[in-house]
Amino acid sequence: MDNRELLLDAALDLFYAKGYDAVGVQEIVDRAGVTKPTLYYYFGSKIGLLQNLLERGYSIMEKSVLEASRMNANLPEVLYKVAREFFDYAADHEKFYLFMLALFYSGRENEAYKTVSPFIENYYNMIVGIFENAASQLGNMRGRQKLFAVGFTGVLNHHIMTVSYGLTENEKFEISNETTYEIVHQFLYGIYS
Amino acid sequence: MDNRELLLDAALDLFYAKGYDAVGVQEIVDRAGVTKPTLYYYFGSKIGLLQNLLERGYSIMEKSVLEASRMNANLPEVLYKVAREFFDYAADHEKFYLFMLALFYSGRENEAYKTVSPFIENYYNMIVGIFENAASQLGNMRGRQKLFAVGFTGVLNHHIMTVSYGLTENEKFEISNETTYEIVHQFLYGIYS
DNA sequence: TTTTTTATATACCGATTGGTATAATGAACC
DNA sequence: GGTTCATTATACCAATCGGTATATAAAAAA
Numbered sequence: 001m002d003n004r005e006l007l008l009d010a011a012l013d014l015f016y017a018k019g020y021d022a023v024g025v026q027e028i029v030d031r032a033g034v035t036k037p038t039l040y041y042y043f044g045s046k047i048g049l050l051q052n053l054l055e056r057g058y059s060i061m062e063k064s065v066l067e068a069s070r071m072n073a074n075l076p077e078v079l080y081k082v083a084r085e086f087f088d089y090a091a092d093h094e095k096f097y098l099f100m101l102a103l104f105y106s107g108r109e110n111e112a113y114k115t116v117s118p119f120i121e122n123y124y125n126m127i128v129g130i131f132e133n134a135a136s137q138l139g140n141m142r143g144r145q146k147l148f149a150v151g152f153t154g155v156l157n158h159h160i161m162t163v164s165y166g167l168t169e170n171e172k173f174e175i176s177n178e179t180t181y182e183i184v185h186q187f188l189y190g191i192y193s
Numbered sequence: 194m195d196n197r198e199l200l201l202d203a204a205l206d207l208f209y210a211k212g213y214d215a216v217g218v219q220e221i222v223d224r225a226g227v228t229k230p231t232l233y234y235y236f237g238s239k240i241g242l243l244q245n246l247l248e249r250g251y252s253i254m255e256k257s258v259l260e261a262s263r264m265n266a267n268l269p270e271v272l273y274k275v276a277r278e279f280f281d282y283a284a285d286h287e288k289f290y291l292f293m294l295a296l297f298y299s300g301r302e303n304e305a306y307k308t309v310s311p312f313i314e315n316y317y318n319m320i321v322g323i324f325e326n327a328a329s330q331l332g333n334m335r336g337r338q339k340l341f342a343v344g345f346t347g348v349l350n351h352h353i354m355t356v357s358y359g360l361t362e363n364e365k366f367e368i369s370n371e372t373t374y375e376i377v378h379q380f381l382y383g384i385y386s
Numbered sequence: 387t388t389t390t391t392t393a394t395a396t397a398c399c400g401a402t403t404g405g406t407a408t409a410a411t412g413a414a415c416c
Numbered sequence: 417g418g419t420t421c422a423t424t425a426t427a428c429c430a431a432t433c434g435g436t437a438t439a440t441a442a443a444a445a446a
Contacts, residue, residue, distance in 0.1 A: 003393085017302040021214035025434060035395055036435075042393095046434065098298075105291075105298040105354065109210040138384070147375065148384055150355045151348050158347025161298065182340065189383035191331070191341055196423085218404060228425055229405075235423095239404065 004042045006032040008056060011049055016095040019102060020050060020112040050115050057096040058119050061089050065126060075134040080184045082130060083156055087180060090160045091173040098164055101157055127153050155187055197235045199225040201249060204242055209288040212295065213243060213305040243308050250289040251312050254282050258319060268327040273377045275323060276349055280373055283353045284366040291357055294350055320346050348380055 001009075010032035014023040025046055029036050043049040068081040090097040103116040131138070131145040131152075141148070163175055194202075203225035207216040218239055222229050236242040261274040283290040296309040324331070324338040324345075334341070356368055 015300070017300045019212070019214055019300045019303050021212055022300070022303050024432070026432080037396095038394060040435070099300075102295075102298040102300065105295040107208070107210045107212045107215070107292075107295065110212050110215050144375075144384075147372075147379070150351050151376065151379060154347045154349075154351025155344050156347075157351070158343050162343045179340075182337075183344065186340075186344060187383065188385065190379075190381045191337075192381065217402070219402075230426095231424055233405070 003032065003034050003038055007034065007039055007042060007049065008053055011053055012057075012095050012099065015050075015053070016099040020106075021110070047111055047115060050112060053096075054100070054116060054119055057093060057100065058122075060093070061097075062122070062126065064089055069126070069130045069133070075137045076184065076188055078130060078134065079152070079188065080181065083180050083184050084177070086156050087160065087175040090164075091175070094164060094173045097160065101161065124149065124153075152187060155183060159183060196225065196227050196231055200227065200232055200235065200242065201246055204246055205250075205288050205292065208243075208246070209292045213299075214303070240304055240308060243305060246289075247293070247309060247312055250286060250293065251315075253286070254290070255315070255319065257282055262319070262323045262326070268330050269377065269381055271323060271327065272345070272381065273374065276373050276377050277370070279349050280353065280368040283357075284368070287357060287366045290353065294354065317342065317346075345380060348376060352376060 007028065011023075011028050014028060014031065025036060025039060028049070029039050032039075039049065043052055064085050065082060068085040069078060071078060071081060073081075100116065100119070103112055104120055106113045108114075127149040128145050131141070131148045135141060135145075159175065164173060167173060200221065204216075204221050207221060207224065218229060218232060221242070222232050225232075232242065236245055257278050258275060261278040262271060264271060264274060266274075293309065293312070296305055297313055299306045301307075320342040321338050324334070324341045328334060328338075352368065357366060360366065
């Protein structure tokens with residue numbers, strides 16, 4: 001693996017575990033087995049490294065979610081597919097996904113937040129789009145698309161967070177098809193059904 | 194106001210805006226208009242300051258939510274009351290609530306995360322308790338209390354986050370009774386109703 | 387073969403990090 | 417009046433922060 005990739009991986013490990021601001025550049029290059037000028041050669045700055053990290057991880061996620069959301073089916077099936085895709089992505093890229101969530105919740109005046117901000121915007125629009133596409137199935141939503149989008153991602157992300165929270169080191173992340181179905185069903189039909 | 198309070202307020206402002214690790218001790222004391230030994234006199238360390246900040250904010254929230262959750266009513270009414278209480282608390286203590294959420298999502302090896310961790314545990318148990326108390330109304334939950342608890346807080350927190358996100362500086366945080374009702378109704382009966 | 391470009395290391399920069407030793411202040415107590 | 421104690425400031429600490437000037441080695445281009 002080349003040094004660029006080694007640096008991105010080392011940075012992700014550390015950012016995920018301790019957060020962007022708690023990690024020093026020296027720590028990153030030590031873990032990657034290179035020296036500082038190598039990092040600055042590839043990324044220009046610490047924030048540039050973060051930017052590249054986000055681009056690498058986000059493009060993969062966007063692709064798989066968009067694909068799921070564009071399938072020709074009714075809303076329950078689409079939401080199930082999207083949820084499945086999110087959970088699979090989170091399982092395959094657990095560190096990246098949870099680190100992105102952490103950035104999402106971090107302070108607005110933080111440099112790292114400003115860097116994720118456009119990605120979050122994109123992410124949010126992607127989910128709202130799903131509900132807008134389903135407008136014909138849901139009748140007049142009276143602008144509730146956004147409420148739905150927020151609720152839906154809130155549920156998914158919080159489940160991802162909580163499952164990951166319960167894991168011991170090296171244990172595999174997993175949300176079963178049954179649980180996924182139950183979560184989506186609950187979102188669609190409530191908890192009484 | 195005494196210096197202890199001034200320090201807590203200054204710290205909250207800065208932690209909220211930039212995150213715990215991005216804020217230096219010097220910055221905090223400058224904003225509070227005191228000097229470093231004063232901070233170390235009252236709190237012993239930067240993490241001690243955080244600890245005190247969390248204790249101050251959390252105890253108020255816990256009280257109001259527990260009160261709402263113990264009212265003698267059916268589940269929909271309890272959940273509505275709890276949601277209302279959360280939104281009101283978040284409105285009155287926006288900085289604290291969002292900062293706590295940020296810590297919730299921050300890396301596990303971060304010192305600040307380790308400090309909130311017990312508070313989060315408590316918070317989570319509080320919500321699970323609501324659904325356990327409602328067991329008689331929901332029939333056999335087959336252990337779904339936790340799923341419900343995660344889903345419910347996921348929805349509430351994500352709504353709080355998103356509303357706050359849309360605010361311009363100094364604009365007031367507000368989630369109306371109607372929206373609160375809609376959110377809880379959606380959680381209970383799904384989006385089709 | 388010489389020159390240019392890519393990629394890396396050594397050694398350093400000023401600024402800031404969390405934290406403290408020492409001393410001064412003022413009020414309360416003896 | 418003297419002593420104690422709570423509270424605060426000045427001035428400092430070693431360590432780390434993000435970042436860079438300079439040199440070097442290898443490879444590609446001329």
